[in-house]
Amino acid sequence: MLLSLFLQAVAAVAGNGNNLAVMGACIGAGLVALGAGVGIGRIGGSAMDAIGRQPDASGKIQTVMLIAAALIEGLALFAVVVCLLVSFKL
């Protein structure tokens, strides 16, 4: 119900008529940040557990952690690019 009120308010604001699309893009970008944060947080957590168990493997673990984080961040940035396209091109 709150969402429908929110949507009505956004649609009513005098803009260039693309308010809903831009709002969708912004919510999408926020969700992407959430997803990337959860994913990379879990990687960091597992890496820290692993280093705690075996400190002398920390070099290898750190390398793999950075690689996995970069791959997930790449995926998050695909979605951010889509959101940016919507908010700047419309």
Added chain:
Amino acid sequence: MKQLLLILCFLFTLPAFAADPETGTAREAKSEIFDPGKVIMEHVADDHEWHFATLGDEHTGTHVTLPLPVIAYQPAHGLSVFSSSQLHHSETKTHGTVRLEEGKLASTDGSPLYDFSITKNVASLLLSCVVLILIFRAVAGGYGKRQGSAPKGLQSMLEPIILFIRDEVAKKSIGPKYERYMPYLLTIFFFIWFNNLLGLTPGAANLSGNITVTFMLALATLLITLFSSNKYYWGHIFRPPGVPLWLLPIIVPVEIVGIFIKPVSLMVRLFANITAGHIIILSFISLIFLFKSVTVSPLSLAFGLFISMLELLVALLQAYIFTLLSAMYIGGAVEEHHDADFQMGYDDGSESTHATH
């Protein structure tokens, strides 16, 4: 040494532009409002002149720009080569039959126009290529001069990095045939790293954040992968080992699309990371102009500094990831047959000595 590092840190937060929304002059209300989207796009996108800074007002101050050559071929009117300052100085942004419309060149009569200009990104590309060639010629010359003795200078700085690419990336991912691909992997690693770093300096062109440039790099990886693929690679695409026959109509199209999607992901990952970083830094600086007060600047510069430091890490990491994934794709293409494939049932009948027991 620490002071030098501090000075270098603060240099990265120098705003790259000084466009102030002017007050009190007779202009339309539209130009009174600072448009961060337009300003950010101007910095991140390509342009026909290289704009370094604006001293003073946006409309009445001096623009420090380097006009770059415009090379346009129109089948109806022939080749036009002229300086882009002629486009910007004319009222309608026209010179001869070439007009500048929203940053792109177009013909005044609508006929097709092919743009071969030296734009900001092309000039930056040529500059970075010249610098990279000079650096690596010096390093290679050092090996010739100092045969058998310890490396000195630039050589000793780059040698650990080159060895890291050879041992950790190429040998581990490609295997015994790594030497053929070392020039390519080293080139893309240093090219991407250098251009990422160069793009972070004030007034620079956003080269590795240009999707055309990353498309070309990804295309190079794709072509090398396809041209060095052996029959086992194609066997794995059309008959992945261990997949039951009824699943093949689903798996094979996915694998074929995957051949092209992997370089596309390389392209988008590099483009999005670098461009997003630039946009974030520019957004923080734009906050100062949006709020029109100088009290936002400590916060804005602090965040900007933090993001700039992160971007330094991202510059190296993205170059490493591009190189590592390219090496893995090439390694997948040149991989020899494995016993594990036999045990899963993928047997081409020619290797009877590796029969599973």
